[in-house]
Amino acid sequence: MERVALVCAASKGLGRASAEALARDGITVAICSRGGPALQEAEAAIRAAGGNVIAIEADLRRPDDVAHAVETTVRTFGGLDILVTNTGGPPSGPFMSLDEAAWADAIDSLLLSVVRLCRAAVPHMRARGGGRIINVTSISVKQPIAGLVLSNSLRAAVTGLAKTLAAELAPDRILVNCVAPGYTRTDRVVELANQAAARERIEPAEVERRTMAQIPLGRMGQPDEFAAVVAFLASPAASYVSGVTIPVDGGWTRGLV
Numbered sequence: 001m002e003r004v005a006l007v008c009a010a011s012k013g014l015g016r017a018s019a020e021a022l023a024r025d026g027i028t029v030a031i032c033s034r035g036g037p038a039l040q041e042a043e044a045a046i047r048a049a050g051g052n053v054i055a056i057e058a059d060l061r062r063p064d065d066v067a068h069a070v071e072t073t074v075r076t077f078g079g080l081d082i083l084v085t086n087t088g089g090p091p092s093g094p095f096m097s098l099d100e101a102a103w104a105d106a107i108d109s110l111l112l113s114v115v116r117l118c119r120a121a122v123p124h125m126r127a128r129g130g131g132r133i134i135n136v137t138s139i140s141v142k143q144p145i146a147g148l149v150l151s152n153s154l155r156a157a158v159t160g161l162a163k164t165l166a167a168e169l170a171p172d173r174i175l176v177n178c179v180a181p182g183y184t185r186t187d188r189v190v191e192l193a194n195q196a197a198a199r200e201r202i203e204p205a206e207v208e209r210r211t212m213a214q215i216p217l218g219r220m221g222q223p224d225e226f227a228a229v230v231a232f233l234a235s236p237a238a239s240y241v242s243g244v245t246i247p248v249d250g251g252w253t254r255g256l257v
Contacts, residue, residue, distance in 0.1 A: 001079075001128075002026075002027075002028050002052075002077070003026075003027045003028065003081045003082065003234075004027070004028045004029075004030070004073065004077040004078070004079055004080050004081050004082070005019075005022050005027050005028070005029045005030070005080075005081065005082035005083070005084060005234065006029075006030045006031075006032065006069060006070065006073045006080060006082070006083050006084070006117075006121070007019040007022065007029055007030070007031050007032070007084040007086070008032050008033075008058075008060060008069070008084060008085055008086045008087065008113075008117065009032075009033055009060070009086040009087050009088060009136075010029075010031035010032060010033060010039075010042060010084075010086070011031070011033035011034075011036070011038035011039040011041075011042050012033075012038050012042065012186075012187065013186040013187060013188065013223060014086065014136060014181055014184065014186060014223050014226050014227070015031070015033070015084070015086045015136070016031070016042045016223070017223035017224050017226060017227035018084055018086070018136075018226070018227045018230040018231070019031045019042065019046060019053070019084075020045070020046055020049070020051075020224075020227065021224065021227035021228060021230060021231040022082070022084075022230070022231055022234060023046050023049065023050075023051030023052070023053060024049070024051070024231075025231055025234070025235065027081075027082065027234065028051075028052040028053070028077050029046065029051060029052070029053050029054075030053070030054050030055075030056055030069070030072065030073040030076065030077065031043060031046070031053060031054070031055050031056070032055070032056040032057070032058040032060075032069045033057070033058070034057065034058070034059050035057035039055050039057065040055060042055070043055035052077075054072070054073070054076050054077075056068070056069050056072050056073070060087055060109065060113035060116075060117070061105070061108040061109050061112075061113065063116055066113060066116040066117055066120060067116075067120055069117075070117065070120040070121055070124070071120075074124050079124055079127065079128050080121055080124040080125060080128070080131070081125065081128055081130075081131050081132065082131060082132045082133075082134070082234045083117060083118070083121045083125075083131070083132070083133045083134070084134045084135075084136065084230060084234075085113065085114045085117050085118075085133070085134070085135045085136065085158075086135075086136040087109050087110055087113055088109070088188065089138075089148075089151060089188045089191075089192070090102070090105070090106040090109060090110060090150035090151055090154070091106075091150065092147050092148055092150075092192055092195050092196075093147060093149075093195075094147060094149070095149045098149065098150065102150065103150065106150040106154055107154060110150070110151070110154035110155065110157075110158065111154045111157050111158060111161075114135060114158050114161060115161065118133060118161075118165065121133070122169065122172075122174065125172070125174050126172050126174070129173060130172065130173030130174055130175075131172075131173075131174045131175075132174070132175050132176075132177075132233060132234050132238075133162070133165065133169075133174065133175070133176040133177070134177055134178070134179060134230055134233050134234060135158050135159075135162050135176075135177070135178040135179070136178075136179055136181065136230075137155040137158055137159055137178045137179070137180045137181075137245065138151055138155045138180055138181060139180045139181065139182045139247050139249045139252060139253050140152045140155055140156075140180075141155045141156050141158075141159045141178070141180055141245060142180060142245070142247055142253040142255055143252075143253045143254065143255060147196065147199075148192075155180075158178070159178055159245055162176045162177065162178050162243070162245075163176075163243050166242045166243030167243065170242065175233075175238070175239075175241065175242040176242055176243065177233050177238075177241060177242060177243065177244050177245070177246065178244070178245040178246070179226065179229050179230055179233065179245070179246050179248060180245050180246065180247045180248065180249070181221070181226050181248050181249070182215070182221060182247060182248060182249025182250055182252045182253070183211050183212075183215060183220045183221065183249070183250075183252065184220055184221040184222065184223060184225075184226055184248075185220050185221070185222060185223070186223060189220065190204075193207040193208055193211070208220075214252060215249070215250040215251065215252050216250060216251035216252070217250035217251055218250075219250065220250075221248060221249070221250055225248065226248045229246055229248050233246075
């Protein structure tokens with residue numbers, strides 16, 4: 001039986017790299033994002049490399065779009081075995097600069113999207129005799145990052161959800177894990193560096209230099225390095241791994257757990 005994955009926010013960055021890694025492993029992939037040329041380009045690239053893929057336009061802040069993404073995947077490929085939840089990052093800024101509307105939007109995007117995706121996907125995984133849920137979170141769940149209060153708060157909530165689901169869904173042979181990216185060369189990291197530079201009135205290059213000085217490996221990660229960990233968690237080799245968060249951060253986090 002061919003294995004089927006739905007990878008969210010997969011038009012670029014970590015989502016696209018994860019979809020490409022899964023496709024290289026022979027997994028059929030549905031990719032979703034809010035649409036546009038980047039989504040079509042990602043679909044074409046995966047297909048050109050020999051992957052079986054479909055692109056689905058969906059805004060994961062909208063419950064109907066979440067249902068549409070899961071239902072389209074199942075209708076097209078006959079089932080769902082792997083769910084990779086992922087969304088773009090929320091606005092940065094100190095606590096008092098963010099109003100209630102910003103919090104509500106971030107809750108829909110970062111937390112409720114995962115809740116809705118899991119609720120929609122789990123029945124299909126049960127029907128297949130098991131599955132994998134892999135949540136893309138952030139190193140902020142291990143070590144909060146200044147200026148990212150929305151991400152610090154809501155990625156941690158996703159981690160708590162994942163830990164709970166790992167226990168609840170274990171009898172169904174559904175494994176639930178998180179992968180926490182560190183500073184990786186994506187558009188999001190460039191955006192955050194530019195915002196920090198503007199606040200501090202310094203050059204973005206200085207922000208990058210300061211960031212890399214905190215990483216023991218002395219460099220930012222590449223999306224394909226992150227994607228390799230997602231592919232591992234989706235693989236038979238990870239059959240006894242559930243309820244964990246794996247940082248992919250070059251050693252940036254200093255905590256023991």
